[in-house]
Amino acid sequence: MTAQHKIHSKDLNLWYGDFHALKDVSIAVRDRMITAIIGPSGCGKSTLLRCFNRMNDLNAAVRVQGGLFLDGQDCYGARLPLTQLRKRVGMVFQRPNPFPLSIFDNVAYGPRVHGVTGKDRLAEIVEQSLASTALWDVLKDRLWEPALDLSAEQQQRLCISRLVAVEPEVLLMDEPCSALDPIATEHIEELMRTLAEKYTIIIVTHNMQQAARISKETGFMLLGELVEFGQTEQVFTNPRDKRTEDYVTGRYG
């Protein structure tokens, strides 16, 4: 395992009760780059994503087996407490989910949770975080308005700002544009490209064009298996596996 691999899993298996949702998934995600995971609905791509920050732990019926490492450190080990793991590996959800608080309080939430209290320090973090998603200029006079008043795109940007505020290393994005219109989608993709200079981004999408547009590497999943993983161009133009070829050429899915 080389140093530039940010997250890797080794023979990761996951069961929802009796249902075997992930089968021996071994994946190595490289640092400061966008990695896409594609596949038809129900293939386990979101489940895999939710393993990386252990969101699956919230579901009592889930059982996980195998290894998962962040910078070579065991994600399930005692040396990496759950809250620390989730601080370092943040998540953007399918539907924008800002809290029913003010814009400021949404962004300041993460830092507050992790013990930042100084008013000036919080204001500074909020400004930087909103600036990093190009929201600061638009919203700087509206910081105390309810976040739920924003448009869907702004809400999703705000969710990304909220994440950036805790200085994560990895951003997990679970179909972050599926609730947005095409223009907003384009804006968010642009934002992702900028963010990829600082963060490792893993995006789950069932939109193949989106994966082709923004990612450097792509993994294709089917029925809980990681069928193929490689350079995005290679996966889309010259897939090694027949099943990948069938999927990317639109024969099913």
Added chain:
Amino acid sequence: MRASQGMPKRSPLGAWLDRKQDLFISSILLVVALSAISGLVVITAFIFKEGLPIMLQVGVGKFVSSSDWYPAEGHFGIFPMIMGSLAVTAGALVIGGVLGLGCAVVLTQFCPRWAVSILKPSIELLAGIPSVVYGFIGVVILVPMIRVHLGGPGLSVLASSIVLGIMMLPTVTSISVDALQAVPKAYRDGSIALGATHWQTTRMVILKASRSGLVAAMILGMGRAVGETMAVIMVAGNTLDVPDSILAPVRTLTSNIALEMGYAAGDHRKALFATGVVLFVIIMILNTIALTVSRRRSRRKSGA
């Protein structure tokens, strides 16, 4: 067209009957609905009609601010009862509010689903116990305990607050649970994914998101406490003094009416109705305050 769809063709008489039937049913429903409301109106009007004249005769200010209640001599001042009702209700709100809210938080945030399905109905079952039973348990167990360990006569503001606090638990808990469960799961996920603990998530997101519902739970619990009579009579002591400590005995507005209605006549009886008027006004004020608070909060939340 009807016939072409296979519906039997109605004669003009049948169609007329159909229309009449609708009219008939809807007027019956209207009468039923109105009778419920008119019941309220009649009761209100009756209380005011019976109570207002004596209040005006004594003077509204004097009636609510005087501490002299000597019905035989024509002195009617209910200040101690007003203070009693407020003290007991505030105490009950502290005890029942904290316990009920705590219960609801544990049930919705920290309990497995199967435990909730057992615990919530059992708490709601508390509502089915007659108030005289609460009062009886209070007199037999709580009052002696307070007398021995804390001093005073035992029959006290504290005893009433505890009994009323427990009595309002089902109301507060079940409405709070509903409010907390109505918070979208996405808020919790978002917070957890930022590395917040369950408790941080509950305190900083979920309680805030459900605030208006929780205020409503407190209002309804408070309504139960202000209006409760039997259990309070049994444990409050019913003396006619303004309580100077939580261990002092107390008489509430409701107890005053219930205790004296049996033998009151003339002005005395009217003064009891006037007590009812004051009770009515207090409840109206409390509800209005609480409703405005919860409505303003929810409006700010939705941003309108």
